Amino acid sequence: MNSHIGVVEDDTNIQNIVSAYLKKEGFHVTVMESAEKAWELWETQPPDMWILDIMLPGMDGYEFCKNIRNESNVPIIIISAKDDEIDKILGLELGGDDYLTKPFSPRELLARVKRVFKRTQPQVKMSEVGHDRLKVDNLLIHESDRRIFWSGEEQDVTTKEFDMLLLFAENVNRAFSREELLVKIWGEDYFGSDRAVDDLVKRIRKKLSDIPLETVWGYGYRLRSEEDQT
Incomplete structure (x- = not known):
């Protein structure tokens, strides 16, 4: 295990x-006390993961x-002494994959580092349109390199998006509750508000115009397929 982790903490x-804990597990670690120095690292030797403090x-x-x-x-992964729900939501909205409160x-x-790596590292599988690809109407997913195409155009999406x-595409027309989505996307130990789910869906809808990602009122969401109405 040689993944490079950048720790930004003052x-x-x-x-x-x-x-010490990360190195003991075999990770390569670079520690910085400011975001400015972290950005310099990003431009020269980008890490495979960031562990990021908020108050810098x-x-x-x-x-x-x-x-x-x-x-x-x-x-x-954001680590912060700020434990208000709004701070956690903001961190996740800006693209954080996890949020851990100090101490x-x-x-x-x-x-959490291992879990996020497991969730975000490419996993090759067979799909209905061939090796490593999954297609639902105008949505095409290349799973191993984590690329999203909508109506033929590649889209820039975050890890959680x-x-x-991918979860919706693998379960077309199935309705997921907000609670299910929190567990499957954020993990079982996430205790924030289900508003994070609504915010994530909102961002996806904004990026992928007209995607049939439907609200199931009072319950959650589902991805509807025009080709599969069974």
Whole structure:
């Protein structure tokens, strides 16, 4: 396991603890105390994952997360002393894949790192249109390299947007409750509001105009297929 993780944290104690636990598991770790230095790393030796504090000197974690998302879907785990629900929702809306509130157990962080890597790393499988591809009407998903095409044009999507689209495409016309979607996309240990689901659906609808991602009122959402009405 040689994945490179960038840790952006200005607290020396947290830096040392997080770095030690990650290195023990075989990860290559680069620690930075500011988002500005992290951006320099991004331009020269981009990590495979970021562990990002929110309260940083200079550019804060929210802005850094937004800037990274403008260029890449690399996984981002946010760690923060801010435990208000609105802060968690904002972090996830800006593209964070997970949000962990300080103080936290290093073992819990390590478990989330492994889970996010497992969820976001490509997994090859056969689909109805051939090796590693899944098609539902105008939606085409290349699963191994995590690419989304809508009406023939490739779309720039975040990790969670991809995960939700893949889940719906593999379960066409099935309605998922908001609670189910929270567990399947964010994980069983996510305790935030189901508003995160609504916000994610809203972003997908904005990017993929006219996608038949329907609201099941009082319950959740489903992806309807024009070709499969059974």
